[in-house]
Amino acid sequence: MADRKHIILDAAISVIARKGLGGLRVEEVAERAGVAVSLLYYHFDNRRGLVRATLEHANERAAQTIKDLSADQRTGAELIITMLLAELEDPAQARELSVLWSEVMASAFFDPSLRDQLAEASDRWAALVADAVWRGQEDGSIGALTAPADLAALLTSMVDGLSARWLAGLITRERARELLAMSVMSMLGIHHATVSRP
Amino acid sequence: MADRKHIILDAAISVIARKGLGGLRVEEVAERAGVAVSLLYYHFDNRRGLVRATLEHANERAAQTIKDLSADQRTGAELIITMLLAELEDPAQARELSVLWSEVMASAFFDPSLRDQLAEASDRWAALVADAVWRGQEDGSIGALTAPADLAALLTSMVDGLSARWLAGLITRERARELLAMSVMSMLGIHHATVSRP
Numbered sequence: 399m400a401d402r403k404h405i406i407l408d409a410a411i412s413v414i415a416r417k418g419l420g421g422l423r424v425e426e427v428a429e430r431a432g433v434a435v436s437l438l439y440y441h442f443d444n445r446r447g448l449v450r451a452t453l454e455h456a457n458e459r460a461a462q463t464i465k466d467l468s469a470d471q472r473t474g475a476e477l478i479i480t481m482l483l484a485e486l487e488d489p490a491q492a493r494e495l496s497v498l499w500s501e502v503m504a505s506a507f508f509d510p511s512l513r514d515q516l517a518e519a520s521d522r523w524a525a526l527v528a529d530a531v532w533r534g535q536e537d538g539s540i541g542a543l544t545a546p547a548d549l550a551a552l553l554t555s556m557v558d559g560l561s562a563r564w565l566a567g568l569i570t571r572e573r574a575r576e577l578l579a580m581s582v583m584s585m586l587g588i589h590h591a592t593v594s595r596p
Numbered sequence: 597m598a599d600r601k602h603i604i605l606d607a608a609i610s611v612i613a614r615k616g617l618g619g620l621r622v623e624e625v626a627e628r629a630g631v632a633v634s635l636l637y638y639h640f641d642n643r644r645g646l647v648r649a650t651l652e653h654a655n656e657r658a659a660q661t662i663k664d665l666s667a668d669q670r671t672g673a674e675l676i677i678t679m680l681l682a683e684l685e686d687p688a689q690a691r692e693l694s695v696l697w698s699e700v701m702a703s704a705f706f707d708p709s710l711r712d713q714l715a716e717a718s719d720r721w722a723a724l725v726a727d728a729v730w731r732g733q734e735d736g737s738i739g740a741l742t743a744p745a746d747l748a749a750l751l752t753s754m755v756d757g758l759s760a761r762w763l764a765g766l767i768t769r770e771r772a773r774e775l776l777a778m779s780v781m782s783m784l785g786i787h788h789a790t791v792s793r794p
Contacts, residue, residue: 567715580750585782
């Protein structure tokens with residue numbers, strides 16, 4: 399039954415990424431997941447419950463991606479570059495999550511009920527980046543002495559800004575990645591010798 | 597008649613800032629502006645025409661604000677700090693424009709018809725920032741040698757990211773301003789002696 403729930407939640411992520419939160423209809427999620435609408439109501443009570451579970455699932459999926467990345471990297475600097483660039487990936491699954499969070503961020507202004515989960519996802523993501531900054535300051539791959547929490551807030555805001563521009567069609571994904579690499583190098587005091595620019 | 601049009605467009609900005617683009621109803625704009633609905637259709641043909649004229653008007657209003665600021669500043673560095681911080685202002689009028697552009701940016705992914713006007717506003721804004729960077733590199737107030745266009749893209753993306761977080765309730769406006777000042781100093785190579793931190 400856990401698998402069936404995951405399939406439904408992955409379908410909900412896809413629907414939100416294609417139509418926005420306002421366009422999310424329970425019927426369409428059920429159809430996409432290949433299950434009966436009644437099963438969705440059984441698991442999630444109502445549309446609001448489905449949205450809440452979907453954001454939780456998206457948060458887990460994003461955290462898992464970062465955990466998978468963390469295992470392979472050597473220096474803190476390399477880990478940060480990899481983590482941040484992963485937010486500007488094109489494969490459908492990564493892109494879906496970018497669209498989802500961008501949509502939730504914009505919607506939270508109009509719908510305060512989204513804010514707790516957005517804050518949770520944002521804090522978790524910032525904490526992982528701050529850990530990597532700390533690691534890079536320890537291993538010498540990051541020259542900047544600014545507090546890890548401040549650098550993490552700056553870097554994640556920059557990623558959000560670039561991601562929003564990419565998704566809105568203002569800049570290409572390649573340009574967004576180039577700008578992100580520039581800002582990371584500059585803000586962290588990383589030299590080209592340490593990390594090759596993607 | 598030009599004044600009446602401005603009143604309608606200011607009312608449309610307020611409605612979008614309170615309810616989002618999806619929540620914009622011609623009737624509500626007319627009521628807020630204190631005019632007959634038929635007058636809106638007379639001037640703007642339909643809802644889409646009203647949205648288009650509103651974004652144009654918002655773009656003009658933002659450009660005028662920056663022009664007013666530009667006259668008073670001395671160095672390029674001071675001008676940039678002032679221009680960027682103006683995006684994180686609380687007075688209703690400034691905040692409305694922040695919400696509007698944030699909403700248009702997020703909506704452009706789902707509604708490509710918004711992209712041309714978004715690109716126009718974004719290019720205009722980036723060009724003004726790039727001009728100020730060039731000015732600061734000339735007058736010595738900006739130490740960074742990065743191309744003005746790249747720095748302008750980075751700084752405006754950072755403002756967007758911080759503004760989105762502020763509007764979504766993730767960080768306070770004071771924290772957003774503090775982070776913005778930090779990133780501007782770091783990316784432009786500005787020293788504290790040159791510009792006092794706000």
